[in-house]
Amino acid sequence: xxxxxxxxxxxxxxxNKGWKxxxxxxxxxxxxxxxxxxxxxxxxxxxxxxxxxxxLTNIAVLEKGYIGGGNVGRNTTIVRANYSLPGNSEFYSHSxxxxxxxxxxxxxxxxxxxxxxxxxxxxxxxRDAFARRGNAMINQGDDAILLDREGVRQHLPYLDFDNIRxxxxxxxxxxxxxxxxxxxxxxxxxxxxxxxxVDLIQxxxxxxxxxxxxxxRGVRTSRGxxxxxxxAMVAAGRSGQVAAMAGMRLxxxxxxxxxxxxxxxxxxxxxxxxxxxxxxYISQSDKGGLVFGGDLxxxxxxxxxxxxxxKEHVMEAAMTLMxxxxxxxxxxxxxxxxxxxxxxxxxIDKTHIDGLFVNCGWxxxxxxxxxxxxxxxxxxxxxxxxxxxxxxxRLDRFRTGRGIMDEEGTGSQHNLH
Amino acid sequence: MRLICPHCGxxxxxxxxxxxxxxxxxxxxxxxxxxxxxxxxxxRENPAGETKDMWYHDPCGAWIVVHxxxxxxxxxxxxxxxxxxx
Numbered sequence: 001x002x003x004x005x006x007x008x009x010x011x012x013x014x015x016n017k018g019w020k021x022x023x024x025x026x027x028x029x030x031x032x033x034x035x036x037x038x039x040x041x042x043x044x045x046x047x048x049x050x051x052x053x054x055x056l057t058n059i060a061v062l063e064k065g066y067i068g069g070g071n072v073g074r075n076t077t078i079v080r081a082n083y084s085l086p087g088n089s090e091f092y093s094h095s096x097x098x099x100x101x102x103x104x105x106x107x108x109x110x111x112x113x114x115x116x117x118x119x120x121x122x123x124x125x126x127r128d129a130f131a132r133r134g135n136a137m138i139n140q141g142d143d144a145i146l147l148d149r150e151g152v153r154q155h156l157p158y159l160d161f162d163n164i165r166x167x168x169x170x171x172x173x174x175x176x177x178x179x180x181x182x183x184x185x186x187x188x189x190x191x192x193x194x195x196x197x198v199d200l201i202q203x204x205x206x207x208x209x210x211x212x213x214x215x216x217r218g219v220r221t222s223r224g225x226x227x228x229x230x231x232a233m234v235a236a237g238r239s240g241q242v243a244a245m246a247g248m249r250l251x252x253x254x255x256x257x258x259x260x261x262x263x264x265x266x267x268x269x270x271x272x273x274x275x276x277x278x279x280x281y282i283s284q285s286d287k288g289g290l291v292f293g294g295d296l297x298x299x300x301x302x303x304x305x306x307x308x309x310x311k312e313h314v315m316e317a318a319m320t321l322m323x324x325x326x327x328x329x330x331x332x333x334x335x336x337x338x339x340x341x342x343x344x345x346x347x348i349d350k351t352h353i354d355g356l357f358v359n360c361g362w363x364x365x366x367x368x369x370x371x372x373x374x375x376x377x378x379x380x381x382x383x384x385x386x387x388x389x390x391x392x393x394r395l396d397r398f399r400t401g402r403g404i405m406d407e408e409g410t411g412s413q414h415n416l417h
Numbered sequence: 418m419r420l421i422c423p424h425c426g427x428x429x430x431x432x433x434x435x436x437x438x439x440x441x442x443x444x445x446x447x448x449x450x451x452x453x454x455x456x457x458x459x460x461r462e463n464p465a466g467e468t469k470d471m472w473y474h475d476p477c478g479a480w481i482v483v484h485x486x487x488x489x490x491x492x493x494x495x496x497x498x499x500x501x502x503x
Contacts, residue, residue, distance in 0.1 A: 240463030249460040253438070254487075299435040302465040302488045307418050309431045342459050399455040413458065415437050
């Protein structure tokens with residue numbers, strides 16, 4: 001079924017009886033050309049682009065839970081391309097271009113809203129750093145505008161500009177940055193992949209990876225053995241457990257990152273605002289809730305919920321930046337499992353096992369990467385060669401020391417990002 | 418989450434700084450090659466469930482190996498790193 005305004009209209013007149021489930025619920029076959037382990041955003045977009053760009057459709061996406069139930073439904077929905085290092089810069093730039101065409105590409109309303117993202121700064125030194133970042137973004141072909149204090153005031157009049165510790169000096173505006181509805185991204189890619197013949201198999205946990213003579217042969221799952229010529233791991237926070245089935249250890253620690261949402265309010269915050277000094281960022285969902293978050297809890301965890309000290313810190317940062325938020329009531333908080341790499345940048349690569357691929361290390365920035373990650377991973381799986389935009393995301397960069405991408409400049413070792 | 422300091426007993430998580438997996442105590446010998454050192458520095462078991470990791474207790478300065486669960490956040494025990502390394 002193709003979605004359109006006309007379809008919504010006619011369904012409205014006929015009791016909305018024509019809407020059908022948008023993907024099948026197939027039983028796993030005994031053999032596929034390609035098996036993807038993980039039905040999150042990246043797994044679904046990989047399946048979609050394998051079918052769309054490379055004509056490969058004998059593919060299964062194996063999902064332990066349900067589509068949209070993992071990190072793709074737990075993030076804070078921000079889409080941006082404000083990276084400065086070669087490697088990250090071209091990758092996220094490509095991703096933002098894919099986002100801008102995603103709704104017509106998928107015939108699905110992902111509610112991509114380019115409302116503008118503002119990174120605030122509070123000192124001359126920070127201003128210099130953001131000017132440099134903005135120049136890098138412009139050099140990449142993306143957009144950045146350095147705002148002074150009055151420029152920020154025009155966009156965000158509600159901030160505490162004269163905060164004694166963090167007075168607002170200005171901000172870097174990325175007009176094409178914004179948000180999207182995360183569930184719809186998962187559903188849109190799932191529908192697109194299914195329509196092209198990909199089997200999306202939910203409630204199917206991979207329990208083993210079969211390897212013979214250095215070549216991958218398939219996987220064992222809670223729903224039986226599935227043979228495959230190629231197996232691609234794309235399990236985000238759970239990457240460590242999946243890789244362990246292939247006898248591998250990864251340069252990944254899984255950490256907890258919390259997010260929060262308030263009750264629904266009338267439109268009040270029209271941008272994505274990030275307050276780096278307080279590790280705080282916020283936007284308002286189309287439903288009205290203020291969606292915000294902070295930094296990692298900073299200990300390895302798979303709990304999908306955090307502890308109170310970070311909640312307290314995030315609330316304090318929110319009150320520091322925008323005292324008006326004290327009137328809003330927090331409705332919910334939750335956590336997501338982040339696959340943290342030593343340098344804070346991702347990995348899209350082959351492994352030492354023939355036919356086994358790895359995609360992980362998205363840290364706390366995986367959502368905006370969903371289109372480009374799938375695009376590049378599909379290219380790697382289909383052709384055996386890294387895609388132009390992701391050729392620096394090598395697994396061996398920590399071993400060789402070549403091509404480390406430490407965007408924050410804090411050092412390339414665990415616990416620094 | 419409350420962690421256990423062998424000197425001070427059960428204390429609030431805010432008093433501690435996380436220092437990563439206790440795998441860092443298994444330091445390779447100087448004779449082994451670069452690959453073993455690279456693995457030691459970067460690769461992690463990253464277990465879902467029982468784990469041992471390093472925490473620094475800021476008030477008393479103790480390095481502690483904490484035995485805890487990464488799925489439930491249960492904390493089982495804390496031992497001085499100097500005792501564990503013996």
